[in-house]
Amino acid sequence: MEDLYALSVSDLNCYIRELMDTDEVLCDVWVRGEISSCKVHTSGHLYFTLKDESSQINCVMWRSSVPQIRFPLEQGVRVLAHGRVSVYERQGTYQLYADRLEPEGRGALFEAFEKLKQRLAAEGLFDEERKRPLPKVPRRVALVTSPTGAAVHDMVRILRQRHPGLDIVVVPTLVQGDEAAPSICASLAAAVQVPNVDVIILGRGGGAVEDLWAFNDERVARAIYISPVPIVSAVGHETDYTIADFVADVRAPTPTAAAAMVAPDAVQLRLRVMELQDSLQRVVTGVVDRYRRELALLTQRPILQRPAALVDARRMALQALRERLVRAVGEPLRAKKEKLGALAARLDVLSPLAVLSRGYGVFRRADNGATISSVDAVKVGESGNLMLKDGLLLCRVDAKEEKDWSVHLRS
Amino acid sequence: MERPPEELSFEEALEELERLVAELEQGDASLEASLQMFEKGVMLSRRCLEILDDASGRIQKLLQGPDGTPVLQPADDEFGAG
Secondary structure (H helix, E strand, O other): OOOHHOOOHHHHHHHHHHHOOOOHHHOOEEEEEEEEEEOOOOOOOEEEEEEOOEEEEEEEOOOHHHHHOOOOOOOEEEEEEEEEEEEEEEOOOOEEEEEEEOOOOHHHEEEEHHHHHHHHHOOOOOOOHHHHOOOOOOOOEEEEEEEOHHHHHHHHHHHHHHHOOOOEEEEEEOOOOOOHHHHHHHHHHHOOOOOOOEEEEEEEEEOOHHHHHHHHOHHHHHHHHHHOEEEEEEOOOOEEEEEEEEHHOEEEOOHHHHHHHHHHHHHHHHHHHHHHHHHHHHHHHHHHHHHHHHHHHHOOOHHHHOHHHHHHHHHHHHHHHHHHHHHHHHHHHHHHHHHHHHHHHHHHHHOOHHHHOOOOOOOEOOOOOOOOOHHHOOOOOEEEEEOOOOOOEEOOOOOOOOOHHHHHHHH | OOHHHHOOHHHHHHHHHHHHHHHHHHHHHHHHHHHHHHHHHHHHHHHHHHHHHHOOOOOEEEOOOOOOOOEEEEHHHHHHHO
């Protein structure tokens, strides 16, 4: 074998590619199969494998074609893929370059929907406990919807009727077609940035199941999931259920119903406020009455009825004390006074003045005042003072004569 | 948390009002505290009614501004007619 006849690997792969690229069947083909693995590369291109019971083929879909996929790409979903088969020369492998992907019939579409629903449910996106209650009176409502449909006008009309004080922000959004899902995601992200938006209605009017498909998009589901503001989903008619309905905090059967849910029931709320106002009045009146009764009871107590009693008792106690004091001090004083009187009387009796008044006199020596009670106490020629009741007589002894008076006294 | 009633949302004012009435109904507040609660309750209920009576809602449209940032634009005529 000559070298001359050998092809390079590149030449061979190039040759095969040219063969395939010019084949009428391979350059425009529909393939039926089941998706077995599926990955969107960071570049945006979609890589997946199609298989049936006995065979499989690698597929790639360029980024530009991906947005028109109208159903969730889940493992096991049966699809129809359109494109061309060619060689990836670097690897020497052939693959299907897909430009369209359709679910294989309604059944497959439903299956894909169910599969996505199950996966998101398992992830917790539908959990009841994370659903938030709607505000009773929102300050501002954002309507993420088409600005041209009937739905937006219906919603605005109902909201205005129910509560003219409500601020409404319409966030114009594509709700069908290839760009709907990213548009909804962008609108939701923008709506939560608007100040005072307390609730969002994500809605569109009725349409064919395919028209509502954006609301089954996983990206939309996740955008709803991460919204910090409660979202009411209102997609299509009452019988239409979308993935968005399951993730949203509240599902409304129609956009009109959503508006009615979001607008406050002013009549009901006013009634409640009035009720509370009444309770407030009644309770506080009760409290005041209770204190008033307590006060009345207190004022009826004797001590407050006759406050003088308080002073009277004290006055009486004071009086008793005073009497005791007087007694305590006065008694010994009187005794002493009486004693003094008695003493004075006795003194009176003993007083020489009394004797003098009866005509007796006291003779006392002139030199030393000593009382002369015996003739022996004085000599003739000496002098003395005779004390009478009203004065003194200056006397000199001329003579002495002794006498015994006792006989006279005895007789 | 002591914000003036006029800054409270309806929910906040209603919740506070319900709390006040419940506390008053307990009946163990002093007379002075009871009267203060009453006064506050009256202001809160006024706030609630004021929100319900408000009729100054606007309709706006959220648009992309020239620099890509969202801009609110009046849209009463576009959506509010009728």
